[in-house]
Every structure is written in C-alpha cells, then in structure tokens.
Amino acid sequence: MTPANEGLHAAAAQGAADRSRPYVRVRGLSHEFDLSDGVMSRLLSGSRPRVLRAVNDVSFDIRQGETFALVGESGSGKSTIARILAGLMAARAGKITIDGHAIAANRARPAALLKATQMVFQDPYASLNPRWRVERLIAEPIRHMPAAARTERVHELLRLVGLDPLDSVKFPHQFSGGQRQRIAIARSLAANVPFLVCDEPTSALDVSVQAQILNLMRALQAQLGLTYLFISHNLAVVRYMATNVGVLYLGRLVEVGPAERILSAPRHPYTRMLLEAVPGTGLPRATVQGEVPSPITPPPGCTFHPRCPLAEDICRRQIPEFRDGVACHLAHRAEGAGKGP
Amino acid sequence: MSGSVPLLDVRDLVVEFQTPDATLRALDGITFSIAPGEILGVVGESGAGKSLTGLAISRLIQPPGKIVAGEVRLNGQRIDALPDRAMRRIRGKRIAMVFQDPQTSLDPLFPIGDQIVETIRAHLDLSRRAARARAIALLEEVGIPSPAARIDAYPHEFSGGMRQRVVIALALCAEPELIIADEPTTALDVAVQAQILDLLARLCRDRGMAMMLVTHDMGVISEITQRVAVMYAGRIVELGATAEITAQARHPYSEGLMGAIPTLEARTEPLLQIPGTMPRLTAIPQGCAFHPRCTRAFAPCDIIRPALRPLPDGHAVACHLHDPTHKETRP
Numbered sequence: 001m002t003p004a005n006e007g008l009h010a011a012a013a014q015g016a017a018d019r020s021r022p023y024v025r026v027r028g029l030s031h032e033f034d035l036s037d038g039v040m041s042r043l044l045s046g047s048r049p050r051v052l053r054a055v056n057d058v059s060f061d062i063r064q065g066e067t068f069a070l071v072g073e074s075g076s077g078k079s080t081i082a083r084i085l086a087g088l089m090a091a092r093a094g095k096i097t098i099d100g101h102a103i104a105a106n107r108a109r110p111a112a113l114l115k116a117t118q119m120v121f122q123d124p125y126a127s128l129n130p131r132w133r134v135e136r137l138i139a140e141p142i143r144h145m146p147a148a149a150r151t152e153r154v155h156e157l158l159r160l161v162g163l164d165p166l167d168s169v170k171f172p173h174q175f176s177g178g179q180r181q182r183i184a185i186a187r188s189l190a191a192n193v194p195f196l197v198c199d200e201p202t203s204a205l206d207v208s209v210q211a212q213i214l215n216l217m218r219a220l221q222a223q224l225g226l227t228y229l230f231i232s233h234n235l236a237v238v239r240y241m242a243t244n245v246g247v248l249y250l251g252r253l254v255e256v257g258p259a260e261r262i263l264s265a266p267r268h269p270y271t272r273m274l275l276e277a278v279p280g281t282g283l284p285r286a287t288v289q290g291e292v293p294s295p296i297t298p299p300p301g302c303t304f305h306p307r308c309p310l311a312e313d314i315c316r317r318q319i320p321e322f323r324d325g326v327a328c329h330l331a332h333r334a335e336g337a338g339k340g341p
Numbered sequence: 342m343s344g345s346v347p348l349l350d351v352r353d354l355v356v357e358f359q360t361p362d363a364t365l366r367a368l369d370g371i372t373f374s375i376a377p378g379e380i381l382g383v384v385g386e387s388g389a390g391k392s393l394t395g396l397a398i399s400r401l402i403q404p405p406g407k408i409v410a411g412e413v414r415l416n417g418q419r420i421d422a423l424p425d426r427a428m429r430r431i432r433g434k435r436i437a438m439v440f441q442d443p444q445t446s447l448d449p450l451f452p453i454g455d456q457i458v459e460t461i462r463a464h465l466d467l468s469r470r471a472a473r474a475r476a477i478a479l480l481e482e483v484g485i486p487s488p489a490a491r492i493d494a495y496p497h498e499f500s501g502g503m504r505q506r507v508v509i510a511l512a513l514c515a516e517p518e519l520i521i522a523d524e525p526t527t528a529l530d531v532a533v534q535a536q537i538l539d540l541l542a543r544l545c546r547d548r549g550m551a552m553m554l555v556t557h558d559m560g561v562i563s564e565i566t567q568r569v570a571v572m573y574a575g576r577i578v579e580l581g582a583t584a585e586i587t588a589q590a591r592h593p594y595s596e597g598l599m600g601a602i603p604t605l606e607a608r609t610e611p612l613l614q615i616p617g618t619m620p621r622l623t624a625i626p627q628g629c630a631f632h633p634r635c636t637r638a639f640a641p642c643d644i645i646r647p648a649l650r651p652l653p654d655g656h657a658v659a660c661h662l663h664d665p666t667h668k669e670t671r672p
Contacts, residue, residue, distance in 0.1 A: 008477070009506070014387045025421045052567065073530040073531065073532060074530055087618045098369070113657065119569065148528065176618045177618075178618060206386035206387055206557065206618075206619075207386065207557065207559070207598060207601050207602055208386060208597060208598060208614075208618075209386075209618060210601070210602075211600075211601035211602075211612040211613065211614050211615075212614050214603070214612060215611045215612055215614055219611075233531060234531075234532070234603075235531075235605060236560075236602070236603040236604050236605055237603050239603060239604070239605050239606075239607075240603035240608065260607060264605075273532055274531060274532065275605070276535070277532045277535035278535075278560060278605060279534065279535065279538060279558065279560035279561045279563070279564040280559065280560030280561065280562070280563035280564045280587075281560070282607060285535060285539070291502050291503075291533055293534070299642040305642055
C-alpha cells in the first residue's frame with residue numbers, strides 16, 4: 001500500500017466494519033425543470049407554466065464498495081440524478097445520506113456533497129481544461145496541499161491509473177481519449193473521496209479503450225474499496241460493472257435489484273424491452289412500439305403503458321406504486337397470486 | 342458471393358490526403374465485394390477508415406482527400422472514374438446513403454414531403470402528384486404512422502427515430518440496389534435502434550437490396566449482417582462470415598476486439614485488453630500496422646506488410662500467423 005492511498009484505505013476499512021448500513025442512501029429525490037415562458041410573455045400570450053419532472057420520487061441505496069448502475073433511455077433522468085448526487089445542482093426535494101451524513105438535496109450546491117462525492121464525466125475532451133497541465137488538473141481537488149506533497153500525490157495517482165509520472169507536465173491534447181479518461185479518474189481520486197459518480201464514463205470511447213477503462217475502474221474499486229454510482233445506457237457494460245441496477249423511465253424508478261437478476265429475469269416489461277433491444281443477443285423481440293413520450297406531458301397512469309405490450313385498463317388509470325423492487329401492476333398481481341411474473 | 346458478378350466490387354482502393362507536410366494514406370488497398378441482396382458489415386474503431394470507405398465508393402470525398410488508385414465497380418461498370426455528372430445519376434439512384442445523424446440529412450426549412458418529392462423527381466420521371474403518392478407509400482413502408490397527414494410536417498416535428506425513418510424513406514426513393522448506411526443507429530436510444538435495425542433488415546429482404554453497414558457496434562453487426570470486414574488503420578485485416586468472426590476471429594486484432602466487448606452473460610474474469618490505441622495516420626507503423634499492439638508479433642511483422650489472403654474455408658485474413666510461408670519462424 002502506498003502512503004498516499006492510506007486515506008482511501010482507512011475509509012474503506014471503516015466502512016467495512018459496518019456493512020449493513022448503506023454507504024449512500026437516497027430518499028424521495030425529485031427534481032423539476034421550469035420550461036415556462038417569462039412572466040411577461042405568459043401574461044401577454046396567456047400561456048400556462050410548463051414543468052418538466054425530470055426526477056420523480058427516486059429512492060435507492062448503495063452499499064460500501066459496490067456499484068449501483070442507473071440505466072434508461074434519453075430523458076429518463078439518469079444524468080440529472082448523477083449531477084444532483086455530485087453536488088453540481090440542487091434538487092427540488094429529497095434526502096441524501098452519504099457515509100452517515102444527511103444532506104438536504106434542495107440546497108443549491110450543497111458543500112457537503114461536493115466534499116463527499118467526485119464525478120467522472122462522459123467526454124474527457126470537455127472535462128479537462130485544455131490550458132492546464134496534467135499536474136494542475138489532477139491536483140485541483142487538493143490544491144491547498146503543500147506543493148511537494150501535492151506533486152508526490154499526483155505522481156502516485158498517475159501510476160495508479162496506469163500513466164507515467166513524467167506525463168504530469170503535459171497538456172490534455174497530448175493524450176488519447178482513453179488516457180484523458182485515466183487523467184479524469186486520477187483527478188476524481190485525488191482528494192481520497194471513496195464515492196465516485198460516473199456518468200457514461202466510456203460512451204465516448206472505442207471498444208478496446210472502453211475495455212481498458214472498465215478494467216481499470218474495477219481494479220481500483222477492488223484495491224481502494226470505492227463505491228460507484230454508474231450511469232449508462234449500455235446494458236452489457238452495466239452487467240460487467242454493476243452489483244445492483246435501477247431502471248429509470250421518465251424520471252421514475254420502475255425496477256431495482258441485483259444486476260444478475262435484472263439482466264436475466266426482468267420483472268418490469270420496460271426492463272424486458274430494453275434487454276430484448278440489445279442487438280446481437282438473439283433474444284426474441286416482442287414488438288415494442290414508439291419512443292419515449294414527451295416528459296412535459298407524460299401519459300396518465302403508468303407512464304410506460306402506451307408502449308407496453310401487456311397494458312391493461314388499470315395501467316392507463318393508476319400510477320403503480322414502487323413496491324418490492326418493481327413498479328408494475330401486473331408484476332405485483334402475479335406476485336400477489338404467489339407465482340412469478 | 343457464388344460465381345456470379347458481384348453488385349459492388351472494390352479492388353485495391355487507395356485514398357490519400359495531401360497536407361502541406363505529408364501525403365497521408367487513409368485507405369490502403371481496400372478490396373472486397375458485395376453480392377446482390379447481401380448485407381456486409383464494416384467494423385472498426387475511430388480512425389480505421391470505415392466511413393471513408395463508404396464515402397470513397399459514393400465519391401463524396403472532399404479535397405484534399407482523393408482516390409489515387411484502385412477500382413470500384415457497380416454491376417461490372419467502373420464508377421470510380423466517372424465524370425461528376427454521370428456519378429450524380431448513380432448516387433441517390435443506384436447507391437443511396439443513410440448517415441448517423443438524421444438531423445443533418447434533412448433540410449430543417451422544408452417539409453419532409455417536399456424533400457422526398459424533390460429526390461424522387463430528380464431520379465425518376467414522375468409527375469408531382471405521382472411523386473407525392475410515392476412519397477406517402479414510402480413513408481408508410483418505413484413505418485411512419487398516418488403518412489398522408491405527416492408528409493407536410495417539418496423535420497423538427499419528428500422524434501429522432503422517426504427522423505431516421507424519414508431519411509431511410511429518402512434513401513429508398515429511386516429503388517437503389519445498394520444502401521451505404523454509416524452508423525445509422527448510433528445516435529438513437531437502444532429500443533429505437535432495435536426498431537431501425539429490424540426495418541433495415543426487412544427492407545433489404547423485401548426489396549432484394551444490398552447494404553454496406555458501417556458501425557463500431559459488434560452487436561449491430563451480428564444482428565443483421567451476413568459477412569463482415571474488420572478494418573484497422575486504413576486496411577481490411579479480416580473478412581469473412583459474421584458468425585465465424587464473432588465466434589472465432591483469426592486476426593489478433595479482431596480477436597482482441599471481440600474479447601473487449603462486454604456481454605450480458607455473467608463473467609468474473611476481466612475483459613480482454615488490447616494495449617495502446619490505433620495509430621494516427623501520420624505515424625502508421627511499418628509492416629503490419631497492428632504489430633506494436635499485438636501480443637503474438639514475430640519476425641516478419643514489423644518489416645513485411647501482410648496481404649489479405651484467403652484461407653481454405655473462404656475466410657480472408659491479413660496476418661503472418663496464418664501465412665504458410667512464415668511457418669518456420671512462427672513462435
């Protein structure tokens with residue numbers, strides 16, 4: 001073990017002592033975006049306020065050292081949740097607890113969140129300042145450390161993510177996409193924060209480079225006891241990375257459970273549809289119609305019913321409650337009757 | 342590919358870009374063919390030259406890029422040296438293109454119907470009314486609900502998936518024999534991607550149309566293609582039946598590529614990792630372009646460039662490991 005990583009290891013050991021308590025706990029997280037016209041033009045044209053509910057009463061837990069993946073199509077709210085958890089924006093409502101510290105999610109840029117989480121972004125071309133050298137980029141979260149210790153720590157981190165300490169004097173444009181993502185990961189580890197929010201960290205990369213980054217992230221997790229919130233639309237990547245999976249549809253969680261179960265025996269028809277849509281698996285496809293409806297005017301009842309091949313009358317009228325890991329009238333009924341869906 | 346004349350026949354195609362400093366060879370000796378009604382996948386990572394191959398065939402390469410050698414034949418007729426005017430009658434009529442981003446293929450200022458009617462009338466001798474009826478039929482065929490009502494809508498009034506359907510309808514206007522589809526589903530959500538792939542496969546089947554499908558997604562390849570060409574640094578390194586390449590790739594690069602892709606199956610061992618990244622055009626290694634990343638490189642690999650050689654089973658691979666002349670020195 002290197003001295004520079006002792007902080008992380010200490011945090012991991014502390015968490016390991018209390019495995020039963022989730023490391024990250026999210027309760028009733030909601031967020032909406034106001035898309036209304038300005039007050040004046042609303043008065044003049046008589047248009048109504050328009051509100052987009054991007055995240056709607058989302059709750060989940062992540063245990064220490066595990067990966068929780070959020071999956072869903074565009075507009076499902078997965079990136080909004082990532083940004084809220086990373087402290088980049090405030091939610092409208094909800095409570096977040098990280099390592100036992102409760103944080104009200106509705107405060108603008110809660111300082112506690114900024115300290116308790118680090119984020120890895122999708123596009124390593126946009127997330128690294130092109131005018132900064134690698135040392136300054138990686139050392140940004142620890143810029144108040146004494147200079148000598150800081151340089152030592154940067155070299156440590158570069159070795160940790162598979163780069164050369166000599167790279168610290170280079171600029172981002174001297175690196176390939178995969179190497180840049182390694183720099184971004186090194187930066188997120190700099191301040192010994194053991195919880196990373198990763199928003200599609202490999203979507204912008206080629207498959208051979210994606211494999212390098214995914215393997216690196218798994219190795220770092222095992223080595224340092226990191227906890228990940230992993231956002232992805234790629235179910236195969238999620239299968240490789242995640243311990244537990246939450247499936248989002250129009251801002252609501254429709255199914256949560258162990259990755260193995262969700263991706264082999266899904267209970268919600270939407271999860272099943274996502275799984276069948278993965279190309280090249282040879283799974284038979286129930287023909288799913290249409291695309292995600294506008295989140296500004298979501299359908300009544302279960303928001304998935306217009307696309308669901310199994311929809312019944314109740315699905316059109318009543319929003320299914322989230323119970324036993326799934327939000328679906330039919331799944332609840334099948335389980336109530338004592339058999340699987 | 343049995344005996345008969347292939348629909349598309351590409352031989353030793355070379356494309357170069359002239360820059361002030363150097364001449365960069367972006368495609369180097371591309372040779373392959375597509376039979377009538379066949380779907381050929383072209384797969385590779387960014388910079389491998391897969392999109393450029395499609396652009397070279399349809400002659401859409403912009404200067405300073407230029408075809409400097411090789412032949413492209415469509416149904417036996419050479420099209421790589423045709424005058425631009427003659428090529429315009431082939432492009433859009435006999436060879437159609439579908440690109441990744443449907444937004445850029447449609448003019449935002451005109452209703453989609455106008456754009457389809459204009460394309461139909463550019464290639465077929467039809468009255469405005471007949472062309473409009475045909476446009477409605479095409480929109481129906483690609484799965485646009487109530488096409489007669491939607492034909493006068495503007496591109497922004499459609500969702501991403503519907504817009505890609507409109508682009509496909511546009512490609513079908515003049516009954517092309519070949520569609521070059523460049524990452525047609527990459528910008529779409531996974532559920533919509535499945536719908537578009539099903540649509541493309543159905544159209545090829547129903548119309549006997551051939552397709553060259555350019556993508557980086559092996560799942561998409563194994564879903565609908567019959568054969569696949571794997572590209573690396575401007576060259577085809579392996580060409581063969583899709584089922585064989587996905588199950589048992591012969592070139593170390595294709596093998597690494599297949600092993601690097603996560604699947605839905607349970608796994609405990611890490612993904613296969615190819616060290617390094619694809620070389621830039623300015624620094625393509627001598628010999629086999631893949632040798633600095635190859636774990637099985639041996640004596641000839643950094644000196645002699647391997648040719649794409651057919652194996653006894655019809656598979657073709659450009660690798661010294663599969664060349665009997667290097668049997669002695671092989672590790």
